[in-house]
Amino acid sequence: MSDEPTSRHHREGSIEVDATVVERRAGRILVTNDDGIDSPGLRLLAVALAERFGDVLVAAPSSDLSGTGTGIGRYDPDVGVGLRRRDVDGVEAYALDGPPGLAVMAASLGAFGPAPELVVSGVNAGMNTGHSVVHSGTVGGALTAATFGGSGLAVSLDVDRVDEWPWATAVEVAVQATAWLLTAPAPSVLNVNVPGLPHDRLRGARWARLDRFGYFNLASADVQGEALTMEVTDRSSGLDPDCDTALCLDGWVTLTALTSVEHGPAPDVDAAEVVKLSAG
Numbered sequence: 157m158s159d160e161p162t163s164r165h166h167r168e169g170s171i172e173v174d175a176t177v178v179e180r181r182a183g184r185i186l187v188t189n190d191d192g193i194d195s196p197g198l199r200l201l202a203v204a205l206a207e208r209f210g211d212v213l214v215a216a217p218s219s220d221l222s223g224t225g226t227g228i229g230r231y232d233p234d235v236g237v238g239l240r241r242r243d244v245d246g247v248e249a250y251a252l253d254g255p256p257g258l259a260v261m262a263a264s265l266g267a268f269g270p271a272p273e274l275v276v277s278g279v280n281a282g283m284n285t286g287h288s289v290v291h292s293g294t295v296g297g298a299l300t301a302a303t304f305g306g307s308g309l310a311v312s313l314d315v316d317r318v319d320e321w322p323w324a325t326a327v328e329v330a331v332q333a334t335a336w337l338l339t340a341p342a343p344s345v346l347n348v349n350v351p352g353l354p355h356d357r358l359r360g361a362r363w364a365r366l367d368r369f370g371y372f373n374l375a376s377a378d379v380q381g382e383a384l385t386m387e388v389t390d391r392s393s394g395l396d397p398d399c400d401t402a403l404c405l406d407g408w409v410t411l412t413a414l415t416s417v418e419h420g421p422a423p424d425v426d427a428a429e430v431v432k433l434s435a436g
Contacts, residue, residue: 181211185213186301190222192217196323203245208334216252217252218240218251225292256297260304264304276308279323282371285366292312294311302416312347313350329350344413345413353407358408358409362408365400400412
């Protein structure tokens with residue numbers, strides 16, 4: 157952690173960041189999501205984390221921006237990003253006109269004061285499982301934290317087979333996972349999926365590998381009075397009994413360690429041959 161002050165500009169209505177030196181505050185937690193700042197999952201999560209850990213900040217999209225992955229949206233440095241101060245049941249909060257990846261990036265660059273040690277993204281309304289999590293804004297927020305050297309936790313709740321959404325179950329799981337991640341080496345990223353069950357009916361928790369494709373959902377805004385809602389899966393999803401989709405549907409809390417973008421091994425071929433360039 158640096159003892160030098162963070163260099164930043166921050167005014168109501170926009171974000172401008174000039175962060176050549178950013179202080180990362182140990183124990184600070186940023187809460188975000190892709191369902192929007194008014195989501196009950198985010199509000200319940202933020203309050204529970206603040207009660208347990210104290211130093212909690214919320215920065216989340218002003219509207220539903222599901223399915224945005226790690227994207228930051230269109231950013232015009234001359235205009236900035238729309239920003240409004242909000243109160244989330246006593247927790248300091250900001251609503252941004254942009255996706256969770258942008259919220260995490262801004263916080264990590266010092267737009268809201270010292271950068272967080274941990275980003276907690278959720279609680280998402282619906283599972284985020286399998287390799288399709290690359291499209292999830294919930295998971296994207298957690299992965300963006302790792303890009304800036306912090307840790308991330310994505311928490312999603314299976315709400316498709318329940319009449320009443322058991323937010324409290326997912327929030328309790330998230331609080332416990334947060335405590336663990338704050339002691340783990342950074343950057344660490346966990347994707348957690350919680351069955352839509354009361355806490356006392358959970359079968360337990362399992363480490364799970366990613367499903368071949370998996371499951372996520374997203375919805376578009378109305379266009380001329382019509383809306384497109386997508387529930388994305390494929391026929392092979394959940395067939396592997398040890399994958400995250402199958403285990404969560406079977407009543408287990410699933411935990412999957414994720415990595416951010418890393419380069420892979422180079423193929424055993426000259427690079428010039430790939431693009432047909434003469435050797436220099």
